[in-house]
Amino acid sequence: MLLFRCVYHPVVALAALLALSSCAVGPDYVPPQPPQSAAYTADGDTGPHGGQVVSVGHEPESAWWRSFRSSSLDRVMTQALQSNNSLEEAQATLARAGEELRAVTGEALWPQVTLDGSAGRQKFGVAELGPDVTIPAFTAYTLGPRISYLLDFAGGERRAVERQGALAQSERYRYDAARLALTGQVMDQALVLASAREQLAVLEDIIADDRKNEELVEISRKAGAATETDVLSSRSQLASDQALLPPLRQQLSVAEHALALLVGQSPANWQPPPFALTSFTLPEHLPLRLPSELARVRPDIQAAEAQVHTATAAIGVATAQLYPSLTLSADSVQESLTVGSLFESSSHTFDFGAHLTAPIFNGGSLLAQKRAAEQACRAALAHYRQVVLAAFAQVADVLKALEHDAQQVEAQQHALDTAQESLRLARLSYGAGNIGVLQVLDAERLSNQARLGLAQARIRRYQDTALLYLALGGGQPQATEATAAR
CATH class of the missing domain: 2.20.200 (Outer membrane efflux proteins (OEP))
Known part of the structure; x- marks a missing residue:
């Protein structure tokens, strides 16, 4: 038949x-409403700091790292956006979420x-x-x-499609967050390289001075103007400064290897450009999104909001189970x-x-599932509010850090000027026989510490400036640029 x-x-x-x-x-x-706030800090201070001016209400440029005017950084950043494996994984996860949404839509809404x-x-x-x-x-x-x-009389299928759509939206924002994090990591490692090279250059000058001092003290000892203790003190200073070199060289190597990983290469097959502090320009004008705008563009906040949407739709799915089909x-x-x-x-x-x-009798399981969905939505709302507050606090921290960085650079520069003048006078006094070599070595130690302190303060200012761009959510749009880069 x-x-x-x-x-x-x-x-x-x-x-x-x-x-x-x-x-x-x-x-x-x-959509949940973010906390109403007109400023990030209690004093609302966003004035100029050490030559940097914060422009309230201004948006960062889409490729925010270009504000540092480094062609080498641009090349490495482009390579990372094209070849980073973690970013490719996030992109594939985003594409999978889109296909799952199409599958659910076709199954739920069509014959x-x-x-x-x-x-x-x-x-x-x-x-x-x-x-x-x-x-x-x-x-x-x-x-x-x-x-x-x-x-779909109760609308449970449409709520399921809505939930899957919110999950896909959440994956899109997570992709944006992964991309933003990648650009921040590349910038950070480039600055670590510049910092290590800057401090190595200062240390090498210091060690060269130590060797000259050791020779001078040895000559003075032979002439009877210095003691064996003075010679040992000069040698001790040289050895102490030389001991600072290996950790900095290790820091340099680790940063080089980290950059290779970020661009999707093996450290044996790829070397980063020779980043130096002089290869970056400190931005003079810094953007600052308003708090209300930050809550709409920062990827982690958007992802948290999408989770609230997902949890809300899940309540509808659970409620529909109580009705006939x-x-x-x-x-x-x-x-x-x-x-x-x-x-x-x-x-x-x-x-x-x-x-x-x-449904006729199920031991209360369907009602329990509905209540569980409602509590999950409540948790998602609390998580969203916490993410927003944490973002505001991060921006506030960075704004204060920039203020303190400018003060620190100014203080370190003053300390260096004072230490160098003190060292000059100590050497003159030592040449005239008025003081011993130990006093000269102490003056040199203070000068060297001030030189290193200034280098560290300057690089910290660059790092905090980059962190401000990251805390503001970077430039928009992110996903479009990343997809085009591929």
């Missing part, structure tokens, strides 16, 4: 029923059409046909389409008894049916 399942008039009926699903249970999503087919041997017994009727065994075939559609199906049958008459002698039948399922 061959059965062909075809659909004629039921298709029209089902198409009309698609319009019946117009309501959805559960709360409609309303499902399948093609059914079967073949088998059949034989009727005497009890079925009677003693005077005999039908030999025959082969039966069935083939044809079947259509079914779940009437109705599935419509339709088919028609064309059958033939023999292989030879497969497309000839046939008879037609038609089927149209509905399947209703309604």
Whole structure:
């Protein structure tokens, strides 16, 4: 027997029923409101600091790192955006979320059409046909389409699509956050390289001075103007300064290897440019988004908001489980008894049916699931508020850090000027025989410490400036640029 399942008039009926699903249970999503704040710090101080001016209400440029005017940094950043494996993983996760959304949408909102087919041997017994009727065994075939559609009266399916859409949106923001984090890591490692080289250059000058001092003290000892203790003191100073070199060289190597990893290369096959502090320009004009604007563009805040949307839709999904569900199906049958008459002698039948399922008793599990979804939404809201507050606090920290960095650079520069003048006078006094070599060595030590302190203060100012761009969410749009870079 061959059965062909075809659909004629039921298709029209089902198409009309698609319009019946117009309501959805559960709360409609309303975007949460971030804390109302006009400033990031209690004193609202965003004035100029050491030559840097903060422009309130201004947006960072899309490629924020270009504010530092380093062509070498631009090249490394472009390579990282194109080749970083973690970013590619985040992009693939984002693409997967999009495909899962399409899958859920197609399954939940559209009729499902399948093609059914079967073949088998059949034989009727005497009890079925009677003693005077005999039908030999025959082969039966069935083939044809079947259509079914779940009437989403309660809106649970649409809430499921909404939830999947919010999850996809969350993955997009996580991708943006991953990209922003990558640019920050590249910038940070480039500045670490510049800092290490700056401090190594200062130390090498210091060690050169130590060697000269050691020679001078040895000459003075031979002339009877210095003691063996003075010689040992000069040697001790040289050894102490030389001991500072290996940690800085290690810091330099680690930063080089970290940059290679960020651009998707092996440290054996890739070397970063020779970053130096002079290869960067400290931005004079710094942007500062308003707090209300920051909550709409910073990726981690957007991801937290998408999680609130996901949790809200999940309440609707759980609520819909409390209502009946109705599935419509339709088919028609064309059958033939023999292989030879497969497309000839046939008879037609038609089927149209509905399947209703309604919860009656489940031990309270469905209500518990609904309450659990409501608590999950409450947790997502609390998490969102915490993420917003943490973002505001981070911007406030960086603004204060920039203020203190400017003060620190000024103080270190003054300390260096004073120490160098003191060292000059100490050397003159030592040459005139008024003081001993230990006093000169102490003056040199203070001068050297001031030189290193100034180098560290300057690089910290660059790092905090970069951190401000990151705390503000970087430049927009992010996902578009990253996709274009690939």
